[in-house]
Amino acid sequence: MIRAESLTKLFPISRGRFKRATSLVHAVDGVSFDLPRGQSLGLVGESGCGKTTIGKLLVKLLEPTSGRILFASPPAKSGDAGGESVDIARIKGATVRNFRRHAQMIFQDPYESMNPRRVVLDTVAEPLQVQGIGASHERLDLVSGLLDRVGLTPAANFLFRHPHELSGGQRQRVAIARALVVGPSYVVADEPTSMLDVSIRAGIMNLMLELAQTQGVTYLLVTHDLAVARYMCQRIAVMYRGKIVEVGATEELLQDPLHPYTRALLSAVPVPIPGFRRQEVNIKGDASAAIDPPERCRFYDRCPLASVICLNSPHPTLAEKGPGHQVACHLV
Amino acid sequence: MTTDIEGRLWVRLAKARLALRGFREAWAIFVESRIGIIGLAIILFFGILIVAYPILMGTVWDRATYDPITGFAVDQAAQPAPPSRQHLLGTDPLGRDVLSQLMFSTASEFLLGITAAVVTVAIATSVGAVSAYYGGVVDLFFMRLADIIIMLPTISLLIVLTALFGLNLLQLALVLGVLSGFGSTAVVLKAQALSIMVKPYIEAARVAGGSRRHIIFVHIVPNLLPLSLLYMMFTVTAAIFSEAVLSYFGILNVRMSWGIMIHTASSSGYLLGGTKFWWLILPAGGAITLLCSAFYLVGRALDEVVNPRLRRQYGR
Amino acid sequence: MDASVDLAPCRLLRPALVVEDLTLRYLTRRGEVKAVDGVSFTLAPGQALGLVGESGCGKTSVAMSLMKLLPDNARLIRGRVLLGEHDLLTMTEGELRRFRWRRISMVFQAAMNSLDPVYRVGEQIVEAIENHNCEDSRQQARSRVSRLFGLVGLEPQMVDRYPHELSGGMRQRVAIAMALACEPDVIIADEITTALDVIVQDRILRELRLIQNDLQMSMVYITHDMAVVAEVTDRLGVMYAGKLVEMGDTSEVFGQPLHPYTEALLRSFPSIRGEKLPLIGLPGEPPDLIQTPPGCRFHPRCPSATEICRQKVPPKVQIGTHWADCWHPLAVTATGGRVPGDQIHGAN
Numbered sequence: 002m003i004r005a006e007s008l009t010k011l012f013p014i015s016r017g018r019f020k021r022a023t024s025l026v027h028a029v030d031g032v033s034f035d036l037p038r039g040q041s042l043g044l045v046g047e048s049g050c051g052k053t054t055i056g057k058l059l060v061k062l063l064e065p066t067s068g069r070i071l072f073a074s075p076p077a078k079s080g081d082a083g084g085e086s087v088d089i090a091r092i093k094g095a096t097v098r099n100f101r102r103h104a105q106m107i108f109q110d111p112y113e114s115m116n117p118r119r120v121v122l123d124t125v126a127e128p129l130q131v132q133g134i135g136a137s138h139e140r141l142d143l144v145s146g147l148l149d150r151v152g153l154t155p156a157a158n159f160l161f162r163h164p165h166e167l168s169g170g171q172r173q174r175v176a177i178a179r180a181l182v183v184g185p186s187y188v189v190a191d192e193p194t195s196m197l198d199v200s201i202r203a204g205i206m207n208l209m210l211e212l213a214q215t216q217g218v219t220y221l222l223v224t225h226d227l228a229v230a231r232y233m234c235q236r237i238a239v240m241y242r243g244k245i246v247e248v249g250a251t252e253e254l255l256q257d258p259l260h261p262y263t264r265a266l267l268s269a270v271p272v273p274i275p276g277f278r279r280q281e282v283n284i285k286g287d288a289s290a291a292i293d294p295p296e297r298c299r300f301y302d303r304c305p306l307a308s309v310i311c312l313n314s315p316h317p318t319l320a321e322k323g324p325g326h327q328v329a330c331h332l333v
Numbered sequence: 334m335t336t337d338i339e340g341r342l343w344v345r346l347a348k349a350r351l352a353l354r355g356f357r358e359a360w361a362i363f364v365e366s367r368i369g370i371i372g373l374a375i376i377l378f379f380g381i382l383i384v385a386y387p388i389l390m391g392t393v394w395d396r397a398t399y400d401p402i403t404g405f406a407v408d409q410a411a412q413p414a415p416p417s418r419q420h421l422l423g424t425d426p427l428g429r430d431v432l433s434q435l436m437f438s439t440a441s442e443f444l445l446g447i448t449a450a451v452v453t454v455a456i457a458t459s460v461g462a463v464s465a466y467y468g469g470v471v472d473l474f475f476m477r478l479a480d481i482i483i484m485l486p487t488i489s490l491l492i493v494l495t496a497l498f499g500l501n502l503l504q505l506a507l508v509l510g511v512l513s514g515f516g517s518t519a520v521v522l523k524a525q526a527l528s529i530m531v532k533p534y535i536e537a538a539r540v541a542g543g544s545r546r547h548i549i550f551v552h553i554v555p556n557l558l559p560l561s562l563l564y565m566m567f568t569v570t571a572a573i574f575s576e577a578v579l580s581y582f583g584i585l586n587v588r589m590s591w592g593i594m595i596h597t598a599s600s601s602g603y604l605l606g607g608t609k610f611w612w613l614i615l616p617a618g619g620a621i622t623l624l625c626s627a628f629y630l631v632g633r634a635l636d637e638v639v640n641p642r643l644r645r646q647y648g649r
Numbered sequence: 650m651d652a653s654v655d656l657a658p659c660r661l662l663r664p665a666l667v668v669e670d671l672t673l674r675y676l677t678r679r680g681e682v683k684a685v686d687g688v689s690f691t692l693a694p695g696q697a698l699g700l701v702g703e704s705g706c707g708k709t710s711v712a713m714s715l716m717k718l719l720p721d722n723a724r725l726i727r728g729r730v731l732l733g734e735h736d737l738l739t740m741t742e743g744e745l746r747r748f749r750w751r752r753i754s755m756v757f758q759a760a761m762n763s764l765d766p767v768y769r770v771g772e773q774i775v776e777a778i779e780n781h782n783c784e785d786s787r788q789q790a791r792s793r794v795s796r797l798f799g800l801v802g803l804e805p806q807m808v809d810r811y812p813h814e815l816s817g818g819m820r821q822r823v824a825i826a827m828a829l830a831c832e833p834d835v836i837i838a839d840e841i842t843t844a845l846d847v848i849v850q851d852r853i854l855r856e857l858r859l860i861q862n863d864l865q866m867s868m869v870y871i872t873h874d875m876a877v878v879a880e881v882t883d884r885l886g887v888m889y890a891g892k893l894v895e896m897g898d899t900s901e902v903f904g905q906p907l908h909p910y911t912e913a914l915l916r917s918f919p920s921i922r923g924e925k926l927p928l929i930g931l932p933g934e935p936p937d938l939i940q941t942p943p944g945c946r947f948h949p950r951c952p953s954a955t956e957i958c959r960q961k962v963p964p965k966v967q968i969g970t971h972w973a974d975c976w977h978p979l980a981v982t983a984t985g986g987r988v989p990g991d992q993i994h995g996a997n
Contacts, residue, residue, distance in 0.1 A: 047846035060540050101542040114533040118555050120351065122344070128541035138340025161347050168934045179537070198703040199873055203917045203930030225846065228919040232928065255921055269851040271876035273918050275900040279880075282851050287816060 002075060002186060002219065003036035003059065004086075008068035010054050014292065027291040028054045030243035030299075031068070033319070036187060038075050041213065041220040043230030043251070045266075046240035049290050055240075056189040056223045058090075060104045061097065065090050074103055075186050075217075098132060105180040109192040111172035115164045121148070122160040125179045132183065147178045150215075151208060170201035174208065181212060187219045194229060206233055227270055231255060236325075239263045242291040242299040245319060249326035259328040261304050298331065306332050362638045369634025375627035379439050379620075386436040394433065401434040402589050413603065416612055423612035425594065426601040435616050438590045442624065445506045445576055446569035452510025453518055453568045454561040460515060461522030462553045465530055466545065475519060482516035491579055499586040502576070509572050518564050522557055529556050559639035566632030570625040577621050591617040663733075665867040666692040666715075666753070666835050671728035673710055673719070680939040684710040686891040688728075692835065692884075697861060697868040699882035699899065701875060701914070705935050707891040708871045709758075712837045714738070715869070716755050717745055732835070750781040751831045758840035760824030764812040770823045771798075771808030774830055783831035797826040800863075802856050818849035825853070829860065837869045842877065854881055875918050879903060887911045890936040890946040897971030905980070907966060907973035909951050945976065953977040 010029040029051040036042050044052040057063045059070065073086045089100055105128070108114035115124050125144045129135055135143065148156035151174040164172055173193060180188050190209070194202040210233060213220060224230050230237050231251055238248040239262065247260040258264045265284040272279060283305040291299065298304070298311045310331045319327040363369045390399070398404050405428040406412070408419055412428040422431035464472045494500060494508060529535065530553065538548050579585045580592025583600065587593060598604055598613035673685040685707045692698050700708045713719055715730055717737055730737040732752055737745065757763060765773060771794050778790040795805055801822040812820055821841060828836055838857070842850040858881065861868055870882055878885060878899065885902045887895040887910065895908040906912040916929045933950040936942065945963045948954040955977065963976045 047848065057536075062536055062540060098542050101540065104540075106537070106540045108533045108537060110533055114537050116534045116538075116552055116556070120348075127538065127543070131538075131542045131544065131547055137344070141340045141344065161351055170934070176537075179541070198935060199875075199917050200703060200913055200931035203928035204932070206919075206928060207930075227847075228921050231921055231925065232919040252925075265848060267921065269848045270921055271847075271851070271854075271874070271880050272922060273876040273879045273903070273915070273920060275879045275903050277879070279851075282848060284848060287818065288846065288848070289816075 002038040002073055003221075004033075004071040005035075005055075005059075006033050006069045006071065008032045008055065008058060008070065009066045010051075010058060010063060011066045024293050027243045027294055029058065029065075030291065030294075032240075032243070032245050034238055034245060034248060036219060036221055038186070038219055039217075040236055041222060041234040043222045043224060043234035043237040044240060045224055045227055045230050045237060047225060047266075047288060049242070049288065050240040051243040051291075052223045052240050053191055056106070056191050056221060059187075059221060060106045060189050061089060061100070062106070072100070072103070101128070102132060102134075102183045103186040105183065105185040105188050107173075107176050107180045107188060107190040107193045110196055111169050111176060112164055114176055115172065117164050120161045120163055121153075121167075121175050124164075125175060125182055128179065128183045134183065143182060144178070147182055148175075150212070151175075151178045151181075152204075153178070168201075169197050170204060173197060173205050177205075177209065177212065181216055181218065184216065185218060187221060189221045189223065191223045192225070193222075195224070195226065202229075209233065227255075227266065239266065242294070244299055244316065244329065246300065246330070247326075247328045248319065249323070253323070253326055257323075257326075259322055259326070259333045260300075260330050261306050262300050265305075308332065359638045363634050366634045366637055368630040369637075372627040372630030372632075372634065375623055376631065379443070379624055379627075382436045382439045383443065386433075386440070389433075389436070394430075399430045399433045401429055401437040404429050404433070406430060413610060413613060422616050425597055425613060426603060427597065431594070431612055431616055434589060434594055435591070435620060438594070439620070441502055441590060442573055442576070442620075445502050446572045446624075446628070448503065448506035449509040449513070449572035450565040450568040452507060453513040454565050456511065456514025457518035457522045457564070458554060458557050458561050460519040461524075461526045462549050462557060464519070464523045465526035466549055466553065472523075475515070476523070479516050479520050482512055483520075487512065487575065488578060491575060492582070492584060495579060495584050495586070501586045502590070505576060505579070505585065506572060509575060510568070513568055513571065518568070521564065522560060525557055525560050526553055529553050559635075563632055563635050563639055566628045566635065569628040570632075573621060573625055591621050663694075664691045665694045665696070665732075666869075667729070667731040668711075668715070669729040669731070671711065671714055671730065672726040673707075673714055673728075674724045674726055675720075676722045676724060677939075682938045683891050683941055684723075684938060685714065688888075688891075688893045690886055690893065690896060692867045692869065694834070694867055695861070695865045696884060697858075697870055697882045699870045699872065699878040699885045700888060701872060701878050701885065702888035703873055703935060705890075705938065706888040708888050709839055710891075711888075712755065712839050712869065712871055715835075715837055716749060716753065718755075746781070750777065750828075750833065751783060752833050753835040753837070754828040754831070754833045755837040755839065756821075756824050756828045756841050758843060760821060760841065762820075764820060764823060766812050769809050769811055770815070770820075774823070774827050777827055778830050781831050793830065794826070797829055800829065800856075800860055801826045802852065818845055818853065821845060821849075821853065822856075825857065829864075832864060833866070835867045835869065837871070839871045840873070843872065843874070850877070857881070875914060876920075887914070890941065891938060892946060892974065894947065894975070895971075895973040901971045905971075907968075907971065907978040907980070908947075908975050909953050909977070909979060910947050911973070912979055913952075945974075953979075 008029055009031055012026040012028055014024040014026060032055065044055060046052050054063065058065055068090070069088045070090050071086045072089045092100060122144055125147065126140045129140045129143065145156040145160065148159055153159045153171060153174055167175065193209070194205055197205060206229070209220065212218060220233065222230060222234050234251055236249065237251050237254050238245050239260065240246065241262050247254065247258070247263045254263070255267065258267055261283065265282050268280040269282045284303050285305065286303045296315050297313070298316050301307050301311050304311065314331060317329045317331050319329045322328050322333060390396070396404065398406055398408070406414060406420060406424045409424055409428070412424055413426045414420060414424045416423040420430050420432065422435065424430055425434065460475050464475045491508065500508065535548060535552060538552055576585070576590060577592035577595070580587060580590055581596050581599065583596045594617035595614060598610065603610045603613050669689050671685055671688040675682040675684050688711055690698065700711065702708050714725070725738060728738060732748060735748070737748060764770060774794045774797065775787065775790045778784050778793060779787070784790040784793055794808060798805060798808060803819060803822050807815065807819065815823070825841070842853055845853070854877065860866070870878065872878055882899050885897065885899040886893050887902070887908060889910050895902060895906065895911050902911060903915065906915060913929070913931050919928055931950045936946055942949055944960045945958045948958040951958065958976050963974045965972050965974050966978045
């Protein structure tokens with residue numbers, strides 16, 4: 002359904018008012034991946050790795066510096082052929098508005114992602130309204146139905162509430178309703194549970210999983226929490242400094258991590274079992290942003306396995322090391 | 334399911350009820366701060382003056398004696414006459430009743446203030462929103478314009494303008510509105526608009542498919558309005574005061590206002606008499622001070638409504 | 650309610666910190682917020698005690714009470730915080746200055762953002778040392794700072810950096826160094842790794858454990874993350890709606906949770922290891938601390954709640970050093986299943 006090819010997004014760091022940008026942050030650098038229909042993908046990595054940027058690129062909140070994002074709209078009925086592949090990075094004008102029916106986003110902060118002066122009805126109906134879908138009473142029915150389905154029942158109680166009258170979990174449910182109201186093909190979820198209380202997170206995650214089934218939605222889940230990614234996604238892609246270093250089926254990647262960064266990340270996650278001895282986290286140095294990175298492997302200065310090959314060759318490309326399991330490393 | 338008309342009516346009704354509740358809650362917060370109530374009380378008092386004037390003119394006062402501009406107090410020996418039973422605040426050097434002048438001018442002062450305020454807010458909100466949204470050249474232009482306006486001393490500019498064109502109250506209000514609207518108020522509202530623009534709900538609106546117009550008018554402007562309302566109050570203050578100063582110099586094309594009252598006293602030399610002719614200055618000066626302060630106090634109280642962080646955490 | 654006697658394994662008999670019946674309310678426009686209600690626990694020397702709970706459960710308020718850093722609208726209703734024989738809550742500000750930072754100190758959640766941006770980080774710690782008279786001269790203070798930086802894993806040249814030149818993890822380490830500056834007996838760590846990436850978090854947790862062992866320091870570790878608490882703490886207290894609902898050795902609380910809320914918390918955490926179990930959160934909303942529910946504060950969301958839970962405050966059920974306040978505590982049966990264990994009542 003979605004194929005990203007060599008996606009790159011560079012941000013300039015400006016120096017002086019009249020001088021042109023001398024440095025560029027390589028937030029996303031030549032990233033390629035697939036998001037097949039029905040297979041939710043978890044983009045995991047630490048802060049600054051570029052996962053949020055990719056999420057925004059996929060809903061056209063940002064435009065890529067280079068690369069393509071090919072989107073083939075799924076068939077309207079099963080058995081039909083899907084739509085043609087379109088590079089959404091190139092579309093303009095009215096086509097963009099049509100595209101927005103297919104891609105939506107759930108944001109991290111349940112409170113800040115809603116206009117505090119508008120009520121739930123307006124917030125959830127907004128996508129319908131700006132895209133001119135349905136008459137106003139149809140929109141009312143659609144929104145009410147959706148509110149029921151996300152667990153805000155009876156809908157009539159919630160339609161006219163302001164965000165400050167809702168709890169964190171309720172707000173995020175409204176956000177989910179808004180993302181799904183146009184019936185999108187895929188939804189980018191940017192850390193949807195990280196600002197929620199622990200006991201509420203399970204409810205939201207289960208709701209999202211259930212809706213994925215019933216509404217036929219595929220998620221691109223952006224998160225730093227591997228455990229959440231495991232719970233919600235069939236496939237996981239691990240990012241480091243703007244590049245994907247490993248991607249594969251969730252369980253397999255967790256059982257058999259191949260890239261040294263993935264290994265370090267996995268061994269660093271605390272385990273809720275008292276007395277459990279984790280492996281030593283095998284990584285050197287400190288994280289930093291990818292500003293004007295040299296051509297070699299991005300992980301070189303922190304990699305425990307770094308060798309001469311890694312120093313002298315360009316950044317490794319993703320290579321298949323197992324069924325559906327790709328790794329970008331010279332030494333694996 | 335519901336039909337279109339039913340649906341729309343029901344939604345409108347629910348929203349009206351919500352608006353009412355919102356107003357009541359805002360009022361409750363407003364009432365808590367005593368300065369707000371004081372300010373409002375003063376404004377109300379002046380409002381009573383506005384209403385009382387035509388009533389008095391139509392009943393107790395006869396036009397020949399009490400008209401603020403053309404009247405003459407035949408019942409007094411010497412002008413200006415100190416306060417007496419027929420003339421509660423005395424008369425001015427031209428024999429006109431001071432109280433009548435005071436009440437007559439109140440309406441025009443209010444109109445002046447509110448016109449200036451509305452014009453300011455309308456312009457500043459638009460400029461702020463557009464500047465913040467489009468950035469780049471547009472922003473640069475409006476901000477430089479604001480810089481120039483702020484740099485220029487307002488009173489001098491007004492003096493020049495009125496010398497050239499002979500401004501009356503309405504024209505003065507418009508000029509003040511435009512100056513303030515493109516000036517400091519625009520800068521403040523643009524800063525606020527910028528802080529709104531980085532909020533995730535703006536991104537959410539874009540992902541939903543919102544056009545530029547939609548985002549500006551549905552999201553940015555309504556969130557600017559509380560702050561705009563606040564600045565309206567301060568503009569009223571500035572307008573009334575500017576008028577007083579300009580009238581004091583006698584250069585406005587106005588026949589009667591509080592400023593003119595002081596001007597009359599001054600140009601006839603009575604200001605130098607110390608406190609002997611207090612009724613020529615105190616009522617007008619007091620009215621200006623009181624009304625300006627009142628709007629300022631209301632503005633401060635509104636600030637607490639608009640800015641939740643300023644509210645006191647616990648009662649009393 | 651008297652303090653539970655925690656006979657946890659410890660090297661010395663005299664506890665480092667005793668909290669008795671701590672009760673705190675906040676006055677707000679909407680009413681009195683019963684933020685902390687009757688919280689009692691004991692901290693042995695060298696022990697790490699975890700306080701877990703979600704937002705609004707009162708754990709941060711407890712932390713602030715321990716340091717007596719309370720806002721104006723806070724009202725201490727009753728309770729004692731004993732450091733040795735001294736009750737911190739009855740002290741004046743002047744008396745407290747001798748205790749804060751020297752006997753008990755704190756690392757705040759936003760510590761990395763609370764460093765003054767216009768001063769170098771080394772200077773800020775030197776200033777803290779001088780303010781609390783932990784060293785005799787500036788020279789000695791400076792050398793202490795160098796030692797502290799080494800202790801928290803920061804390179805010596807970082808002393809002259811400004812906060813904005815350091816990463817989040819480094820700044821958090823500076824904050825920890827500052828809390829350690831006067832070698833207190835007790836450190837309170839409030840969500841210190843919540844905002845950090847997992848690799849940095851791992852590093853800091855390891856360092857903290859080493860420091861704790863070296864200096865024989867006691868620690869109160871406040872967090873909502875059950876995984877972190879499993880790794881770092883010896884004893885664990887679970888808070889809900891301002892009350893301590895369960896307390897015991899960490900391994901016991903994890904292995905045999907007595908309180909339904911504890912179990913719900915444990916079942917809410919997805920894990921990257923082991924079987925992929927379906928997560929069960931809690932229904933309903935976090936409790937309103939102004940109009941608290943009658944009886945047991947957890948009953949509106951509790952799967953085992955019955956009539957008595959709605960009416961009467963639950964009793965303490967104790968097994969050794971592990972207790973919970975519940976009418977229907979959970980227990981492990983012979984088959985390994987979980988049943989409401991009324992038969993455990995009063996066992997000691």
